[in-house]
Amino acid sequence: MTLGTVFLALSLVFALAAALAWVREKAAVGKTLALASFLASALACAWLFWLILHDRFDIDYVWSYSSLDLPLVYKISAFWAGEQGSFLLWLFFHAAAGAALALRERLGNAGQAVFFFLQALLAALVLFYSPFFVTEGYAPADGAGMNPLLQDPWMAVHPPLVFLGYALLAVPYAASVGTLLSKQADGAEWLALARSWTRAAWSLLGAGIFVGAFWAYKVLGWGGWWGWDPVENSSLVPWLAAGALVHLLAVARARPANLALAHLAAIFSYALALYGTFLARSGLLGDFSVHSFSGTGVGLWLIAVDALVLLAGLLLLVWRAGKLPKGEQYAAHRSREFFLLLGCLALTFLAIIVFIGMSMPLLTGLGGESAAVDSGFYVKTSLPLALCMLLAMAAASLLRYGESRAALAALIPALFAGAAAAGLVGVRALPSLILAGAAAAAFFASILAGGRGAVRPAAVLAHAGTALALFTMALASAGVSTTIQFTPDEPQSFCGSSIVYEGMELSESRREKEFIFRVDGEEARALTKLSAGGEDAAREPAIVHGAAGDIYIAPAPTAVAHEIVLQRGKAILEGDLAFRLERVTQESDPDDESRAVFLADIAVTDGEKVDLAEVRLTAAGMKAATESFAVLDGRRRLRLVGISEDRKSIMLQILPALEEEARMPLAASVSDKPFLWLLWLSAAFVFVGTSLAVRRRG
Known part of the structure; x- marks a missing residue:
């Protein structure tokens, strides 16, 4: 038994003991055990880092994801490059949140018991699917190394953000279930705690999704930042559910009749995080996703835990439904509560549609040959819901709770202005024009509501960022994409720009090739990383950024040997x-x-x-x-x-x-990305807005 395994076993035992201590209402004992479980998980993480940094290739996980020549920053990120390490990271984040909750004593005995029971399940998963297994038979001198696609700063950040978001979603789940288990099942005291933790989870998970999107755009070279890949969607679904939860918690505080919906959203948000992890890590999507892990026995464990979490929460909610407050869920159809609920409904249906699409390989596989939906399914089904969400967001921003007065007439000029601006950029598809108009109206409503004091600055930023993101997505239909056969030093015209291919350069290490382009005089380089055997291992496009958008050049694989x-x-x-x-x-x-x-x-x-x-x-x-x-x-x-x-x-x-290879003709996919910088700006708005909301209580 390795030292890391001992630490994991202790983390499991202490977490389970902490859960039992809170069941018996021994809070002082539970607090001590919670801190002990966190310390054990931290020591397990520290030990894995030590093994990686000291090139202990006799450990199978270290051999699989690290190597002698791997740069330090990627040796650190090798910790979470594989399944076992990422689960250990998830356990550490969960245990850290548990320690914070134990010290502040705000979750209550029942909620703490639920939280640490979840932690025990997670610790058991990491213990039995451990990153500390020793390679049998021999100790390799070098490791297999990290996938070159993952050797990117953005991918060093993406997994920790996502798993931190997943870990924090356990808090509103535990708060909800703990309240339903308590004598005050009809109470609303859990709302403030759940809302602050959900905001943090929503902010971090959203940041992780956008970082992953930027990595896909910058590194993969397939021309986009979102491909509706099933594994991409597996983190999007809980993020959508968490968005609905944040707003339902606010509505439930004003209208207690909505407490049942808040409980339901808290249960599903965490269950969907577990389900997304199962789908990505079970190997079921191996033929349908570029991100999927190979099949392992961990999938069965994850789906069993997810079923337990979901069914226990739902059955408890049904059992205690009679204790929950009754009454009006909103004052009038022109009230803020109504439009908030309408927006939550749109988010819920968006989550359901994406859930069905990403689960299609699993659902069709149950009856025969597995099949996946194409991106058109998501675009056609999500567009009407996105419009509904934008209009609900605009109306809710301009209304105060319980009021029937609205300044919706002021949004009509903004709607037409947004559609006209999209038309000037080159958008011709009617659905995209309507989306652009609705997004502009929602953006204007957020700014106007902030100026009137109807919503706080954090909400202004988050809502304006969401509207701006959807506006930029509407502009994407105006983009042009084509394949060009480049001959060195011969200019090619594309969307009013002159593109010259100047040839290829091989690095001194012979591990990278750069294809040099000059777009309107500005140099841009596309990178191809080579494996130790000389084969193409990863490609990065050449991107020229401009105020009107990006010129995106992705060289096609060329067989030179x-x-x-x-x-x-x-x-x-x-x-x-x-x-x-x-x-x-x-x-x-x-x-x-x-x-x-x-x-x-x-x-x-x-x-x-x-x-x-x-x-x-x-x-x-x-x-x-x-x-x-x-x-x-x-x-x-x-x-x-x-x-x-x-x-x-x-x-x-x-x-x-x-010299001959450097001057060979080159085929490349060339695309125009209108005003894409607005998308990254909108991501910053959303993250800053949701982060500011975390600091505010209530």
Whole structure:
């Protein structure tokens, strides 16, 4: 048993004991056990960091996600690069929240018991699906390394934000269930606590989603920032549910008859976070998502815990429904409460639609072959709901609680102005024009309501940011995308801009290629990261930012090499050159005896000159590295990519001269992204607004 496993076991025992202590209403004992559970989980995290930073490749998790040459920042993010580490991070965040709750003693005995029972379930998951398993049989000298796509600062930040948001959603769930279990089931005391923690969860989870979207836009090179990928949607659904919860908690404070809806939203928000994690981590989406993890036994555990959380909460709510306040849910159809509830209804239906879409591979798989919906499903179904949400948000912003007076007439000019502005940008689709108009009206309503003091500055920022984001999405339909065949130094015209491809540069490390473009005189570089074996491992587009939008250039994969099989003593004619394998030898790496170095001597001739190349392949466990070798004064480059077990034949990759490759034509997808900077600005508005709301009580 490793030290990390001991810490996890202690965290589990202390969490379970804390839950039992609060069941028995021994708050002082529960507080001590809560702090002990947090300390144990913190020590487990510290131990995993130590293992990663000290290159302990005998630990399977460290071997899988780290390597000797991995930069420090990505060695740190290797902690949460895989499933086991990300679950441990989730446990740490949950335990930290539990310690804070225990110290402040605001959740009540029943709520604390529920929270630490959830923590015990999470600790059990991490214990049985541990990042501390030891590799059996041997201790590798180097690790497999992190996926190059994840070696990006934004992806170092994205998972912690998402899992912190998930962890904090457990607080309103525990507050809700704890209240329903208590004698004061009809009480509203839990609302203030639940609202502050839900705001924090909503803010952080939203920030994580936007960071992931920016990473997808900047790194993946497929041309967009949101693809309605099922794993992307798995975090969007609980965020939508949490948005509804934030507003239902506010309405329930003004109108206690809405307490049942607040309880329902608290239960579903956390259950949907668990379900999204199950869907992403079970392997069920392996054929439908670029983000999905491979199938493991953790999926069964997650769905069982999710079912327990959801059913227990719902059954308890049904049992205690008679104790909850009755009465009017809103004063009038022109009241703020009504429009807040209408907006929550729109958010709920949005969450349901996205839930159905992302679950389609699972649902269809139950009856036969799995299938997924396309992005058109989401666009067509979510647009009417987005319009409803925007109009409800605009109306609610301009109304005070219980009032029937509205300044909705002032929004009509803003609506037409927004649609006209979209038309000037180039939007021609009627649904997009309507969305742009509604977004402009909601934006104007937020500013106007803030000026009148009808809503607080935090809400102004969050609502204006939401409206601005949807306005920018409406403009996306005006974007143009095409594929251009570039020849070095020959200008190409695109959307009024001149684009010149200047060629390719290979880095000194031979691990990166940069494709250099000049757009209206401004240089932009597209990056391709290469694996240790020389293959393309990850691509980043070239992006030129401007006030009117972005020019987005994503080079298409280009096959510059071809492979041949050489057998010892036999010559093969390939193009204008002949190749013959002389021999294959093996030796130990003088810097690391655990590495095997294979050397292949190859004779190359063009009929006039004979050159002898010594190409090499270095193997360490399951990891292999190879470098190209120039022959015939650089006319060709050779790379050894495979060796037969008897060493009588090899797989050889033939590449053109570096200067020739640098000047080869290049096909690239080129897109225009109108005013996309507004989307990132809107994300900042939403995050700042929701963050400011966290600081305000009530």
